[in-house]
Amino acid sequence: MQWINVLLVLVLLIQHNVNAARINxxxxxxxxxxxxxxxxxxxxxxxxxxxxxxxxxxxxxQRLQRTEVPPLQLPHEPTPQLAIDTLQCPxxxxxxxxxxxxxxxxxxxxxxxxxxxxxxxxxxxxxxxRVRSNSNEATYDNSDDDADDDDDAYLTNLYMKQATCIxxxxxxxxxxxxxxxxxxxxxxxxxxxSGRNKSINLSTLKPLNQLSTLEVRGGLNRSLRVLFDQPLxxxxxxxxxxxxxxxxxxxxxxxxxxxxxxxxDYKPRSESYDDxxxxxxxxxxxxxxxIVPYDIYKQELLKARMPTFYxxxxxxxxxxxxxxxxxxxxxxxxxxxALDHLxxxxxxxxxxxxxxxxxxxxxxxxxxxxxxxADLHYRxxxxxxxxxxxxxxxxxxxxxxxxxxxxxxxxxRVDFRNNPIRNILPASFWVxxxxxxxxxxxxxxxxxxxxxxxxxxxxxLQTLHIGNVSVGNLGQHMFKGxxxxxxxxxxxxxxxxxxxxxxxLHKLRELExxxxxxxxxxxxxxxxxxxxxxxxxxxxxxSYFPPGLLDDQPNLEEIYLQGNRLRTxxxxxxxxxxxxxAHLSENPWECSCDMFNWRPKIxxxxxxxxxxxxxxxxxxxxxxxxxxxxSYVYDNRFAPRCSNHNERSVxxxxxxxxxxxxxxxxxxxxxxxxxxxxxxxxxxVKLPVPHWRKIEQSNxxxxxxxxxxxxxxxxxxxxxxxxxxxxxxxxxxxxxxxAVQQERAKRVEHVFADExxxxxxxxxxx
Numbered sequence: 053m054q055w056i057n058v059l060l061v062l063v064l065l066i067q068h069n070v071n072a073a074r075i076n077x078x079x080x081x082x083x084x085x086x087x088x089x090x091x092x093x094x095x096x097x098x099x100x101x102x103x104x105x106x107x108x109x110x111x112x113x114q115r116l117q118r119t120e121v122p123p124l125q126l127p128h129e130p131t132p133q134l135a136i137d138t139l140q141c142p143x144x145x146x147x148x149x150x151x152x153x154x155x156x157x158x159x160x161x162x163x164x165x166x167x168x169x170x171x172x173x174x175x176x177x178x179x180x181x182r183v184r185s186n187s188n189e190a191t192y193d194n195s196d197d198d199a200d201d202d203d204d205a206y207l208t209n210l211y212m213k214q215a216t217c218i219x220x221x222x223x224x225x226x227x228x229x230x231x232x233x234x235x236x237x238x239x240x241x242x243x244x245x246s247g248r249n250k251s252i253n254l255s256t257l258k259p260l261n262q263l264s265t266l267e268v269r270g271g272l273n274r275s276l277r278v279l280f281d282q283p284l285x286x287x288x289x290x291x292x293x294x295x296x297x298x299x300x301x302x303x304x305x306x307x308x309x310x311x312x313x314x315x316x317d318y319k320p321r322s323e324s325y326d327d328x329x330x331x332x333x334x335x336x337x338x339x340x341x342x343i344v345p346y347d348i349y350k351q352e353l354l355k356a357r358m359p360t361f362y363x364x365x366x367x368x369x370x371x372x373x374x375x376x377x378x379x380x381x382x383x384x385x386x387x388x389x390a391l392d393h394l395x396x397x398x399x400x401x402x403x404x405x406x407x408x409x410x411x412x413x414x415x416x417x418x419x420x421x422x423x424x425x426a427d428l429h430y431r432x433x434x435x436x437x438x439x440x441x442x443x444x445x446x447x448x449x450x451x452x453x454x455x456x457x458x459x460x461x462x463x464x465r466v467d468f469r470n471n472p473i474r475n476i477l478p479a480s481f482w483v484x485x486x487x488x489x490x491x492x493x494x495x496x497x498x499x500x501x502x503x504x505x506x507x508x509x510x511x512x513l514q515t516l517h518i519g520n521v522s523v524g525n526l527g528q529h530m531f532k533g534x535x536x537x538x539x540x541x542x543x544x545x546x547x548x549x550x551x552x553x554x555x556x557l558h559k560l561r562e563l564e565x566x567x568x569x570x571x572x573x574x575x576x577x578x579x580x581x582x583x584x585x586x587x588x589x590x591x592x593x594x595s596y597f598p599p600g601l602l603d604d605q606p607n608l609e610e611i612y613l614q615g616n617r618l619r620t621x622x623x624x625x626x627x628x629x630x631x632x633x634a635h636l637s638e639n640p641w642e643c644s645c646d647m648f649n650w651r652p653k654i655x656x657x658x659x660x661x662x663x664x665x666x667x668x669x670x671x672x673x674x675x676x677x678x679x680x681x682x683s684y685v686y687d688n689r690f691a692p693r694c695s696n697h698n699e700r701s702v703x704x705x706x707x708x709x710x711x712x713x714x715x716x717x718x719x720x721x722x723x724x725x726x727x728x729x730x731x732x733x734x735x736x737v738k739l740p741v742p743h744w745r746k747i748e749q750s751n752x753x754x755x756x757x758x759x760x761x762x763x764x765x766x767x768x769x770x771x772x773x774x775x776x777x778x779x780x781x782x783x784x785x786x787x788x789x790x791a792v793q794q795e796r797a798k799r800v801e802h803v804f805a806d807e808x809x810x811x812x813x814x815x816x817x818x
Contacts, residue, residue, distance in 0.1 A: 142231035145217040157291040212237035238265035243276040255282040270295040283363025297359040312407035362387040386411030395419040404432035419443040445469040453477040460484040472497035476506040493519030548572035564588040591615035636692040643694035645712035
């Protein structure tokens, strides 16, 4: 047996050696093929790797199209990045194929595109979606115009040739740029040193004539200087952060430039009023005194060495952040006829001179946020007739009047957050009546609203947010004219809400009045708000909920009353036909059997995720109709509690301690009808016969057949009158009336048992 084992071992060793020889032969063959391909790539030129990768990708796509079952794609699998022209990429740079969406300027473009909708991002699923699945479609409503299709041009190139270079003090910028591939699409220059100043001349980028995106970022002290000595007419997207922008005396500007004041003739009505009438408007400085002759102004501009973008005719997006560009002139942006997005945040701008942006009349989104602007004159933003989004947040504006803004016929969204605005004078928004969203909020100054229709003429406004309101009595005509308003949010200081305070807001769906210190509510406060779905009155000082307050809100789904001083609620509160959520916690409830119809399925839950379901056309792929789908999650932490029973749950006290029966409030479930304390239907309304009623009628019919002699009237004899009381009691038990009473008592017990079964989810709360 030993020689057999030895023979088997020898056979296995021979087989293993044969397999190893085959593997080595295959690897040697692959290595030879790799060397041949490498020699071929060297002969083809520097772009061979790119072409090879393109061929491989094409063959893979064709092979996948021929297969019947597509391969499984992981949703979070990272996209491979292909190296490009590695031999030409200089030291200190990284050259690769990468999507344009990874650049910071691309993310900012998408952010500004979403804000065009006029609704706060993430607020509501019904907000218009600005980014569509098809990159060739327009990103806002006017999708039929050819000009709108250009806004998505940055999405057509999913992959771009990008180069990211890190500059240091000893780096030779001109030599580094010469070593870069000349067919680059995007260039990112990062200066990491905070020492001595370093300069970059834009003329050195002229050989990169296929460049569409340029990003230059410096340090905290803006030690990197960018000299505008030649225009880059081929650029489409430019981003400058924490650098110093300087003009060049050698760069010749046009001599036949016409000052905008010679062609601008708009003047608000208040400038033609008498002195007495003009007192109604805030006094503003006369900007005409600052307009000097053009020759003198040109000399001052040369002395200041202000940069100019004249000649950048294809530039669509310009972002200048933290560059201390605090002196604005209209010549700086003159000639930017294709510019759509302009952002000048964190530049220390304290004054916006007249006609500052008159050289770029097609701007659609403008951001002046995080500056020091204390006042605006209507000539400062004159000529921007295409403007849709204006961001003035985090400035020092303290008033708005008719002299603040020029005509904005296409304005969609204005942001005034973190501005100490105290007053909004009449006619402030007459020239921007197409606005859909407006936001006010300040932590230092309260906005004093008066019943003088401050938002008059905003007939298309859909969202209004005021986070610092201050008004004693919120009365009529405060929001008059806002016929398209869908969401209204007020925070601040409001003592009472008078009747008809929101009259005329027929499309209002969400009303938030939390953290306002409200003490009184008029019974007709929400009259005419029939489309209201969400009402938030949380964290106020409300101690009395008027009966009939919600009689004009048949579509109410959610109401928030937590954090108030309520002790009782009207009996009809839970009889709302569409009510699904009611937060009643953090109130000193005085529990009694009058609260028997409170429902834990409405009070002890919180809203979950909100989704949107749409019916899509099979042929075109477009959405035909959509509906909102809300989900609610049960949570015992939101259960209301009794102040007179040691803070135990309302439902535990009612069913376990007070032992309240269903006779006090009995509701009849029906599709459109809910009744209280009634068994018979209302006059003129025919209800379906419930199952227990059918059983009762059947039993009564059997009883009538058995006791037919007792149902009919009989003569009462003297002998029967003299019967003992016990005998009369036995006779009454056999009568129909007694049988009906017994069946009714059983039915009441059955209903009570069902109610206890529905409320079992809250019985364990103490």
